[in-house]
Amino acid sequence: MQWKKIERDINKDWEKDAADLYSSTYHPPNQFASGFYEKNGEVYPIDRELLTERIRYLRPASFMIVPTRTGPSLCHYQHNEAILQKATKNRTITESELLEYVKNANKKIAPEISMYL
Numbered sequence: 001m002q003w004k005k006i007e008r009d010i011n012k013d014w015e016k017d018a019a020d021l022y023s024s025t026y027h028p029p030n031q032f033a034s035g036f037y038e039k040n041g042e043v044y045p046i047d048r049e050l051l052t053e054r055i056r057y058l059r060p061a062s063f064m065i066v067p068t069r070t071g072p073s074l075c076h077y078q079h080n081e082a083i084l085q086k087a088t089k090n091r092t093i094t095e096s097e098l099l100e101y102v103k104n105a106n107k108k109i110a111p112e113i114s115m116y117l
Helices: 077-090 095-108
Strands: 016-022 025-027 036-039 042-045 051-057
Antiparallel strands (some): 016 025, 016 051
């Protein structure tokens, strides 16, 4: 698939923007708000099953998804925030940093989970 660059007026202060993905094509947000779209002079109804909103982060960001009652979900948010900021800034995490994070986070793990570690 060949990507076509679309020039857009993006404010440098924006952290993210959105687009609607419909039939493998990105469109400006809310273009389909009426439930219809126009293509080659014809008006078609939108199949909501094929329409999804996509968020694009314009600045580097890191996310952590963890199961409930595991160490990262129970430890203080600053502990998680520190490792995420480091990953975002450096674009990587060293093995020693990750092992130290896991060691500290697992101090808070729920007993019914830690008994299997």
